Amino acid sequence: MMRKSRSEGLRQPTLTPDAAAALERAGFSRRNFLKGTGALIVTFSVADCSRAPSSGSTSQVSRLDVPLDQVDSWIAIAQDESVTGYTGKCEFGQGFRTVQYQLIADEMYVPLDRITLIVCDTALTPDQGTTSGSQSHPTEFGPNGLRQALATAREALFRLAADQLGVTVDELSVQDGVIFVAADPTQRVSYGQLVGGQQFNLTVDRAARPKDPREYTVLGTSVPRYEIPDKVTGQFEYVQSVRLPGMRHGKVVRPPFVGASVVSVDETSVQNLPGNVQVVVINDFIGVVADGQWQAARAAAALRVNWSAGVTLPNQADLYNYMRTQPSRDSLTVLSDDVDQRFGEAVNVISATYKTPYQKHGSIGSSAAVADVQGTGPNGRATIYSATQGVYPQRDSVARVLGIPMQNVRVIFLEGSGCYGLNGADTVSFDAALLSQAVGAPVRVQLTRKDEMAWGENYGPAYVIDLRAGLNDQGQIIVWDYEAWTLSKGNRPTAAAPGNIITGALVGFPTPPLVPGSADPPTSYSNNGNSDSSYGAGCVQGRCGGTGNIESERVLTHTIASPFFTGPLRSPGRLQNTFANESFIDEVAALVGADPIEYRLRHLSDPRLINVLKAGAKASGWQTRPSPNAPDGSTIATGRGVACVLYEGNNGYSALVAEVQVNRSTGQVVVTRMVAAQDSGPVSNPDGLRNQMEGGALQGMSRCLREEVTWDNQQITSIDWNRYPVFHFGESIPVVETVLLNRLDVPQMGAGECIITVAAPAIANAIFDATGARVRQVPFTPARVLAALQGT
Amino acid sequence: MAALSLTVNGQSYSFDVDPTTPLLYVLMDDLQLNGPKFGCGLMQCGACTVLLDGQPIRSCTRPMSAAAGHSITTIEGLGTPDNPHPLQTAFIEEQAAQCAFCISGVMLYGKTYVDTHPGATEQQIAQGLPSNLLCRCYTHVRMLKALARYAQEVQP
Numbered sequence: 001m002m003r004k005s006r007s008e009g010l011r012q013p014t015l016t017p018d019a020a021a022a023l024e025r026a027g028f029s030r031r032n033f034l035k036g037t038g039a040l041i042v043t044f045s046v047a048d049c050s051r052a053p054s055s056g057s058t059s060q061v062s063r064l065d066v067p068l069d070q071v072d073s074w075i076a077i078a079q080d081e082s083v084t085g086y087t088g089k090c091e092f093g094q095g096f097r098t099v100q101y102q103l104i105a106d107e108m109y110v111p112l113d114r115i116t117l118i119v120c121d122t123a124l125t126p127d128q129g130t131t132s133g134s135q136s137h138p139t140e141f142g143p144n145g146l147r148q149a150l151a152t153a154r155e156a157l158f159r160l161a162a163d164q165l166g167v168t169v170d171e172l173s174v175q176d177g178v179i180f181v182a183a184d185p186t187q188r189v190s191y192g193q194l195v196g197g198q199q200f201n202l203t204v205d206r207a208a209r210p211k212d213p214r215e216y217t218v219l220g221t222s223v224p225r226y227e228i229p230d231k232v233t234g235q236f237e238y239v240q241s242v243r244l245p246g247m248r249h250g251k252v253v254r255p256p257f258v259g260a261s262v263v264s265v266d267e268t269s270v271q272n273l274p275g276n277v278q279v280v281v282i283n284d285f286i287g288v289v290a291d292g293q294w295q296a297a298r299a300a301a302a303l304r305v306n307w308s309a310g311v312t313l314p315n316q317a318d319l320y321n322y323m324r325t326q327p328s329r330d331s332l333t334v335l336s337d338d339v340d341q342r343f344g345e346a347v348n349v350i351s352a353t354y355k356t357p358y359q360k361h362g363s364i365g366s367s368a369a370v371a372d373v374q375g376t377g378p379n380g381r382a383t384i385y386s387a388t389q390g391v392y393p394q395r396d397s398v399a400r401v402l403g404i405p406m407q408n409v410r411v412i413f414l415e416g417s418g419c420y421g422l423n424g425a426d427t428v429s430f431d432a433a434l435l436s437q438a439v440g441a442p443v444r445v446q447l448t449r450k451d452e453m454a455w456g457e458n459y460g461p462a463y464v465i466d467l468r469a470g471l472n473d474q475g476q477i478i479v480w481d482y483e484a485w486t487l488s489k490g491n492r493p494t495a496a497a498p499g500n501i502i503t504g505a506l507v508g509f510p511t512p513p514l515v516p517g518s519a520d521p522p523t524s525y526s527n528n529g530n531s532d533s534s535y536g537a538g539c540v541q542g543r544c545g546g547t548g549n550i551e552s553e554r555v556l557t558h559t560i561a562s563p564f565f566t567g568p569l570r571s572p573g574r575l576q577n578t579f580a581n582e583s584f585i586d587e588v589a590a591l592v593g594a595d596p597i598e599y600r601l602r603h604l605s606d607p608r609l610i611n612v613l614k615a616g617a618k619a620s621g622w623q624t625r626p627s628p629n630a631p632d633g634s635t636i637a638t639g640r641g642v643a644c645v646l647y648e649g650n651n652g653y654s655a656l657v658a659e660v661q662v663n664r665s666t667g668q669v670v671v672t673r674m675v676a677a678q679d680s681g682p683v684s685n686p687d688g689l690r691n692q693m694e695g696g697a698l699q700g701m702s703r704c705l706r707e708e709v710t711w712d713n714q715q716i717t718s719i720d721w722n723r724y725p726v727f728h729f730g731e732s733i734p735v736v737e738t739v740l741l742n743r744l745d746v747p748q749m750g751a752g753e754c755i756i757t758v759a760a761p762a763i764a765n766a767i768f769d770a771t772g773a774r775v776r777q778v779p780f781t782p783a784r785v786l787a788a789l790q791g792t
Numbered sequence: 793m794a795a796l797s798l799t800v801n802g803q804s805y806s807f808d809v810d811p812t813t814p815l816l817y818v819l820m821d822d823l824q825l826n827g828p829k830f831g832c833g834l835m836q837c838g839a840c841t842v843l844l845d846g847q848p849i850r851s852c853t854r855p856m857s858a859a860a861g862h863s864i865t866t867i868e869g870l871g872t873p874d875n876p877h878p879l880q881t882a883f884i885e886e887q888a889a890q891c892a893f894c895i896s897g898v899m900l901y902g903k904t905y906v907d908t909h910p911g912a913t914e915q916q917i918a919q920g921l922p923s924n925l926l927c928r929c930y931t932h933v934r935m936l937k938a939l940a941r942y943a944q945e946v947q948p
Contacts, residue, residue, distance in 0.1 A: 235868070
C-alpha cells in the first residue's frame with residue numbers, strides 16, 4: 001500500500017538549547033546529565049524541541065531508572081537554588097499542576113517562582129500509572145507520592161546543614177530555601193550550597209514527617225493556575241498545537257459499520273489529489289497521510305474503501321431488556337445471610353428500576369497526537385506527544401503496536417482538550433504512531449468530530465439497576481437489595497491488551513473477551529464502585545465499612561459484553577449507581593412521608609457524610625418537609641432535591657441540593673440553583689476546588705438532562721453535537737454555590753469526580769418534589785418528564 | 793492554488809493555497825497560531841472562532857476564498873500574557889478556564905455581545921451567546937462572571 005516514502009531524517013527530541021543553557025546556569029554539564037550522574041534538571045517545551053539542532057544531539061529515550069522509592073526521581077536542587085519537581089500526575093485543566101507547585105513550595109519552604117515542575121514524560125518522570133479516578137490528591141499526599149519524597153529531601157537537607165553548621169537539627173529553622181540556626185540566623189546555608197547539582201542518592205523514607213496541614217502557608221490558598229494567562233491569550237501549547245520539522249498530517253478512515261472489515265481499498269481514488277498522499281492499510285486500520293491537514297482531510301473523504309457488512313447491533317429501544325438476558329460476569333459487593341428473611345419480616349416492600357444510557361466524553365476538541373516513529377523491530381524508536389492519562393501504559397502499549405522495544409519509546413504528555421476519562425487520546429496516539437511508522441516522517445493526527453464520537457472514545461457504559469427495600473413498622477429500612485446490569489468492552493490500553501481501545505483492535509490486537517461467571521461472596525468490603533448505597537452498613541464477614549446503618553444487604557452487579565468500546569468516564573459506574581441509590585432513598589422517604597434529608601440522616605452513620613449533607617442543606621436554605629411539594633396549580637412547578645455520597649467509598653464526601661422549574665405542559669426542566677458541599681480533607685486550593693465543583697455540577701446536569709449515545713442497527717448515530725445534544729451557551733444557567741468543608745486533621749481525598757456523581761439524583765429528586773412525577777431514566781428529556789407527569 | 797491575501801492580527805500575509813482550504817488550517821498550520829482550534833469542523837462548538845472584520849465567525853468552515861482580503865483577529869491579537877486585553881484580564885482574574893480549549897469562542901462571542909451590550913449581567917450574557925457554543929468542562933459560571941466583569945469596564 002505504501003507508495004511513497006520520505007527520507008528526511010528527524011531527530012529524537014533531546015535537550016534543547018534552552019534546557020542545556022538552564023543546566024549550565026544551574027551548574028550542570030549536559031554530559032553529566034546524560035550520563036545520569038547529576039541531578040536531573042530540565043526545562044523544556046515542545047516548541048523548544050522543534051528548534052533544537054539535530055547535529056550532535058544524543059537520543060533521549062525512556063528512562064527505565066526512575067524508581068518511585070528514590071528521592072532523585074522526584075526532586076532536584078540546582079546550584080542556583082532552583083527546585084525541579086517530577087510528577088506522573090498530569091494537568092487536564094483540573095488544576096493539579098498548580099497544586100503540586102504549592103506542595104513543593106510548602107514542603108520545601110521555597111518560593112513558588114523558584115520551582116519548575118516536569119509533568120508526565122517517560123524519559124523524565126516516575127511511573128505513577130494513570131492520572132485518573134480522583135486519585136491525584138490521595139496519591140501525591142500519600143505514603144508513595146511526591147509529598148513523602150519532598151519530606152525525605154527536606155529532612156536530609158536539615159541533617160546536612162546541621163553537620164555543616166555544627167549544631168543539631170532541632171536548632172535549625174528554614175526560610176526560602178535557606179537553613180539557619182534559629183538562635184543565630186547569620187549561621188546559614190542554602191539548599192544550593194548543600195546539594196546544588198548533586199543527587200540525593202536517598203531512598204524515600206516512610207518515617208520522614210511531612211508538614212502538618214495546619215502549618216501550610218501556600219497550600220490552602222487560592223494560588224492562581226499557572227497556565228491560565230497563556231490559555232486566554234492563545235499562547236498555550238496543547239498537544240493539538242505540536243509542530244515538528246517535516247511533520248505531515250494524517251487522517252484515519254474508520255469502518256462505516258460496527259464490526260465491518262476491509263475488503264479492498266482503491267488507491268486510485270486519491271492518486272490525483274495534492275499533497276503527496278500516502279495510504280496506509282493494516283488489517284482494518286486505514287489512514288491517509290498528506291503534507292497538509294486539509295489535503296489529508298480531502299484524501300480521507302475521497303478514499304474509496306469496500307467494507308464487509310458489520311454486525312447487527314442490539315435494538316437501542318430494547319437495550320435495557322437485552323442487558324438482562326445476556327451471559328454475564330457477576331460480582332458481589334455485599335451479601336448478607338438474612339436478606340430473604342428480612343424481606344419476609346418487612347411490613348412494606350418498595351422497588352424501582354433506574355436506567356442510565358451510554359454516554360460520551362465529548363471533549364470539545366477532537367483528540368489529536370503527534371508521533372515521530374523511526375524504523376521497525378529492535379532498532380525502532382518512537383517519540384509520541386499525547387494527551388494520554390497514562391504516559392507509561394501508553395509507552396508499553398504503543399511499543400507493542402509498533403513492534404519496537406518499549407525502552408525505545410518516549411511518551412511526552414501535553415494537555416489536550418478537556419479530559420474526563422478514557423477519551424480518544426490513546427487511540428489517536430496509536431493512529432499517529434502507526435502512520436508515522438508507515439511513512440517514515442513525524443505525523444500529526446486529529447480525529448474528525450464523527451471519528452471522535454463514533455470511533456474514538458471508550459464510552460461510559462449503560463446501567464439498568466433494580467432496587468428493592470424492606471421497611472419495618474417505624475418506616476426504617478431494614479433490608480436493601482441492589483441488582484445491576486452493565487456492559488463492558490475493552491478498557492485502558494496495556495502492553496498485554498492494545499486491543500482494549502479502538503485502533504488497537506482495528507490493527508488486529510484482540511480485545512479481551514468478557515468471560516461470564518458467577519460471583520463469589522465478597523471477602524472484604526470495598527465500595528469503590530458506589531454500588532452500595534450511602535445507607536448500607538457494608539458488613540462483610542463481620543466487619544462493616546459502609547456509611548449507613550442498613551445491615552442486611554445484597555449488592556450484585558452483572559456485566560455483559562458491550563457492542564461498543566467502554567471505559568472510565570468521569571465518575572465511572574459511580575454516577576450511574578448513585579443516580580439509582582440516591583433516587584431510591586428519596587422514593588422511600590416520600591413513601592413514608594419523611595423529609596428527604598431527615599430520612600437520609602436516619603440511615604447514615606458516617607459523621608463526615610452527615611456533616612456535608614447538613615452543610616449543603618443549610619447553605620441551600622432547605623425547608624424541612626416531605627416531597628412532593630403541594631401543587632399550586634401553575635404551569636411552572638418548582639422543587640428542590642438533594643443527594644449525597646462518599647465517592648468510591650473512601651474518596652471525597654459530597655452533597656448537592658438542586659432547585660428546578662418543571663414546565664408541566666412541555667416537560668421542560670430548567671435547573672435554577674445548585675448548592676454543592678464538599679469535604680475532601682485539607683483543601684489545597686479553594687478556588688481550584690470550587691472550579692471543579694462548579695464544572696462537575698453543570699456537567700452532571702448536562703449528562704442527566706440531555707446526553708445519550710444513539711445508534712441504529714449498524715452504527716452509532718450520535719456523531720455530532722446536533723445528534724448528541726448537551727448543555728450549551730445561549731440558555732440560562734443555574735446559580736451554582738459551593739461550600740467547602742476544610743478538614744485539616746484528616747488525609748487528602750479526591751474531589752474532581754464527586755459533585756458530578758450527585759447531580760442526576762439531586763435533579764431527579766427536585767423534579768419529583770416539584771411535580772410528584774418520578775423520572776427513573778437518564779436523560780430526563782421533556783418527553784420522559786411528560787410521560788412521568790402523565791403517570792402521576 | 794492561488795495567492796490569497798489576509799490580514800491577521802494586524803499583519804499582512806499572502807498565502808499560496810488551495811482556495812477551498814478552511815481559514816482555520818492556514819491560521820493553525822501556516823501561521824502556527826494556537827488560539828483558534830479545531831473542535832468539530834461543523835460550526836457546532838465555537839473552538840475555531842476568530843473575528844473577521846470585527847465579527848465572530850467559525851474559521852473551520854470558512855474557505856480561504858471567502859476570507860481573503862479581510863482582516864482576521866484571533867485571541868492572540870487581543871493581548872499577551874504581559875499586556876492582556878481587559879477581556880483577558882477578566883478571565884485571568886476570575887480563573888475562568890479549565891482546559892480552555894473552547895476559549896476562543898467564549899471570549900470572542902462574549903466580547904462581541906458585551907461590546908454591544910455594555911453593563912450586561914451574567915444571565916443576559918448567558919442567554920445572549922449563541923447556542924452553538926460549548927464548554928465541555930462546564931466552566932460557564934466563571935466565564936460568565938468574567939464576561940460580566942468585562943462588561944462593567946466597557947463604557948456605554
